[in-house]
Amino acid sequence: TPPIISVPAQNGGVVNYCQTLTGNERRFCEVATAQGITDPVELAQMLAQFKHESRLTPIAEELKYGESFLFRTFPKTNKRTWGFESLKDAASVCCGKNPQALANRIYGGRMGNTAPGDGWKYRGRGFVQLTGKDQYKTVGNAIGEDLVNNPDLMLNFEVAAKASIDYWKRRVRPAVRRANSSFQDTTVVTKAINGGEIGLADRQQKFNVFAAKFGITQSPTTTPVTTPVAPIPIDDSDACAKCRRAEAILQQTTTQIETNSRFDQGKDTLVREFPGLEDVFRYVEPYGEWE
Numbered sequence: 001t002p003p004i005i006s007v008p009a010q011n012g013g014v015v016n017y018c019q020t021l022t023g024n025e026r027r028f029c030e031v032a033t034a035q036g037i038t039d040p041v042e043l044a045q046m047l048a049q050f051k052h053e054s055r056l057t058p059i060a061e062e063l064k065y066g067e068s069f070l071f072r073t074f075p076k077t078n079k080r081t082w083g084f085e086s087l088k089d090a091a092s093v094c095c096g097k098n099p100q101a102l103a104n105r106i107y108g109g110r111m112g113n114t115a116p117g118d119g120w121k122y123r124g125r126g127f128v129q130l131t132g133k134d135q136y137k138t139v140g141n142a143i144g145e146d147l148v149n150n151p152d153l154m155l156n157f158e159v160a161a162k163a164s165i166d167y168w169k170r171r172v173r174p175a176v177r178r179a180n181s182s183f184q185d186t187t188v189v190t191k192a193i194n195g196g197e198i199g200l201a202d203r204q205q206k207f208n209v210f211a212a213k214f215g216i217t218q219s220p221t222t223t224p225v226t227t228p229v230a231p232i233p234i235d236d237s238d239a240c241a242k243c244r245r246a247e248a249i250l251q252q253t254t255t256q257i258e259t260n261s262r263f264d265q266g267k268d269t270l271v272r273e274f275p276g277l278e279d280v281f282r283y284v285e286p287y288g289e290w291e
Helices: 023-034 040-054 067-073 087-091 099-107 133-143 151-155 158-176 188-196 200-213 237-252 254-260 264-273
Strands: 005-007 217-219
Touching: 023 040, 023 087, 023 158, 023 200, 040 158, 040 188, 040 200, 067 087, 158 188, 188 200
Parallel strands: none
Antiparallel strands: 005 217
16 A cells, blocks of 8 residues: 655645756756646656666667577567577677667567668667657657657757656556556556566655655655565466466566666566567567567
């Protein structure tokens, strides 16, 4: 059960919660409030989530994935004709050798990427790793920026912040409403962002810090703890059971995933468990594409 929230009285005016922050935290807070995020609980939760995701620093996807990861995550199939046939095939573009070629191979021809070079042009950028021409167009239109012709604008702090806030409004707010919950529930918000509870303890701790800075009191102050789910025996013919087993694996590997700040270990675990699956764990931010 989420803690009970008490928000300080605003004395008939708007409290400038951003004044309690410094650096990128304050910059992001000021952009968020200008975009209409003024509720202190929602603001604290947003800052906590995006600080966990990116340290509030816009970055571009480096595409330095190892050959084993590439081969296991993107194996060639009838559907994924561009996939990797072998470790040797993946080795040609792995490990930062040719990130441009890698991006064009794994992102080209989908997500709105139709022209040669679009995979690289519209690789992941920003706080939430906006990926694919379709998303650059959708988000750019929403925030009033020409991201299609200027994708590197996603590395500008203010633009990336606006894109993240648009993502929040489109994805997180509806998820909280559907759950009949509130922004004080870090578990619900975390699931809306990554589909599970990866990094939940750190996200909760960051929310507690921002809440305290904003003068929000919580009682009791408890941090949710995710209990690993025991392996689920399955019949391989049962696709739904496979999904349940995959979820269990993800929860059991939360610690390793969080420690390495990547999903690689969780993905590798899934691939080892289900070597015959065509659609192997791929998640593209910001709106979630499982493939």
